[in-house]
Amino acid sequence: MLRTALLASLCAVPLHAQDGGQLYTLYCSACHGADGKGATGGQFPPLAGSPWVLGDAARAVKVVLHGLHGEVEVDGRTFNLEMPPQGAILPDDQIAAILTHARSSWGNKAEPVSADFVKATRAASADRKGPWTAAELLKLHPLPASTPPIANLLSQVYQGEWQRLPDFSTLKPGNIEEEHDGKISIAKAGFTELFGMVWQGDLTAPEAGEFRFRLDADDGARVLLDDKEVVKVDGIGPMDGSRAKEGKIKLTAGAHKLRVEYFEYKGQEGIALSWRGPGIPSWRNLSDKPPKTGPDPIVIGPQNGRAVVYRNFIASTTPRAIGIGFPGGVNLAYSADNLAPELIWTGAFMDGSRHWVERGQGNQPPAGESIVKLSGTPILPKEARFRGYKLDPAGNPTFAVQIGGLTLQDSWKPTDAPDENAATRQPALQRRVSLKGSGSGLELLISDQSESKVFDDQEVSFADRFFIHTEGVVNLINRGGKTYLKLLPGETATFDYRWNR
Incomplete structure (x- = not known):
């Protein structure tokens, strides 16, 4: 009751666009972070640089009004957290102020949102009874085309029975496919058992430094960059996080040759790969399925020359x-x-x-x-x-x-x-x-x-x-x-x- 009364009293005060930062801190920063990168080390979807915030403002307005349910992909990561509806709490001018702040902060550059636009969007979606799903919103308001995570990606399929990763260089592939979405996927394999796949493409490091890769597979897989093995999950087993491995490699800024090898024996199948490093502050998916991971790292180290x-x-x-x-x-x-x-x-x-x-x-x-x-x-x-x-x-x-x-x-x-x-x-x-x-x-x-x-x-x-x-x-x-x-x-x-x- 006290929280409801407090919110009601806040909503009764007419705040303008210049108060968007204060409103964002009050209502949004606990989840999305004061810096827009997602709170608790990126456990919540980032707003900084997010196409969900930029572009068509109606998409963001509808999320705030009615909430968002189910999986959503942001910056190559898949989140499955409930965004509660705020339309009954926040008036049109406050929603406009918050979204204007988010669309013009942390490097974001998008047009401001007016209270009249929020009012019109609220009226047009008044019949909405529950939160949106990402698929519903993207059908109405598609995101702008993005650069694929892996450029020039090709996949090759092999048939065979293996219980360890084979030497694919000695085997003859079947069909070769272009993977236009730039993600590692077994969707085009054409088989569910006794097959292997190899993907090759160009992976661009935005900055020089050390990059980390997380890999999980059912059954085995390995990742190579510039012909150097980075991480491997070999043998037979499930893709439930228990066999997941992490590897790291130092890269120069620019494109590097990526090769991913995979085999499936019998039973379930799948591969999941993600990476992070300089210029990629949170785990970014390189596959259509994300690895099961724990929380993002919270780096602890000396500060200002003090241990x-x-x-x-x-x-x-x-x-x-x-x-x-x-x-x-x-x-x-x-x-x-x-x-x-x-x-x-x-x-x-x-x-x-x-x-x-x-x-x-x-x-x-x-x-x-x-x-x-x-x-x-x-x-x-x-x-x-x-x-x-x-x-x-x-x-x-x-x-x-x-x-x-x-x-x-x-x-x-x-x-x-x-x-x-x-x-x-x-x-x-x-x-x-x-x-x-x-x-x-x-x-x-x-x-x-x-x-x-x-x-x-x-x-x-x-x-x-x-x-x-x-x-x-x-x-x-x-x-x-x-x-x-x-x-x-x-x-x-x-x-x-x-x-x-």
Whole structure:
């Protein structure tokens, strides 16, 4: 009742087009986002650059008046969310103001919508009893022709019985078809079992950078760009998201040769492919069926030169892990259970979507690459207790552990490590470990994965996966396939972790 009264009082106030931004914030931004890109990381349809907003204004007016039900495709993505009708709540001038704002914001450039136009559209559709479907609206108000997602797309069909992806280059295709809509589809296969298809075309990267591809299939498929395999789902199985795979590749801006291979054994059939990357902020479908996906990534990383902390569940470490994303593309996960650094990696830090959208369960893996598992076991005596951590002004952590009368301080920050010729430097993590108080010395576990091997006079190697560049005297001990650091009270050891190139 309070909400109804509030809305009624708002509607009683005559607002004009210049108030469209305020009205949009009040009624629309919770779903479509303040930036028009869709709220919660793009989980709702974007309005920025959307042909549903641009072009024929009657289409957008009818959506606002009567709502929208069922699947709708926007920017290559399929959404199936209910758009509630607003015609009984919003008067004509407010609808006009909101749509004028949406059609002229976030890079959109379309004619304003007048209150008289909304009034006429309302009268013309007064008999409408329920929400529209996308098909109904597009029959009345077609979207402008769009560039196909894959240019010059051709498909070839093969007959055969396979349970793994065959070498299609050794097989003779049957019919060859032009796929004018530019989407991967098995609609023209002509078979439902024991067949394969290959699609070839040109995929244009709008900007240079790293692109990600999601692939699912019943039964097997793989994607190649410029003859390089990007992602593959092989063998026999359903297309229900359980077998879906994701791959990534760095591309230059411009067109690249795309090849998609697929085979169907028996039973159900289908293939789904989407991509995203620079210039493509949300997943865009390259097939007529979208892959089943979770929420869009929420990138977590350092801000304004300051390290960032992530305290949710991180894969390959313990529940009380503390993730630190440093500037320069180096990252750390410290276990407050095992009192040890357990993971280091390069590149992106974490994707927060699993735990920040609808509080998803499970462990989130690091978002970057070159992930190194340092250890996975307790490294100190049983009486050792975690005493928390402090952050310096740059966000760099110092972890504190008490062992009887001793206090261990374990500090981390980003740095650079020289290459073999000391001609260039690469991102690295500097660790400074000090022991204070009274008592006997400690053997601090450095790696339970491998023993250290001398690389040169200042570096040791760990199975060639990572290196430690030492400064001063660092007393490393190998025993039982593990590496320990010997530390006495009053001593400090400083060394850098770097990755094998």
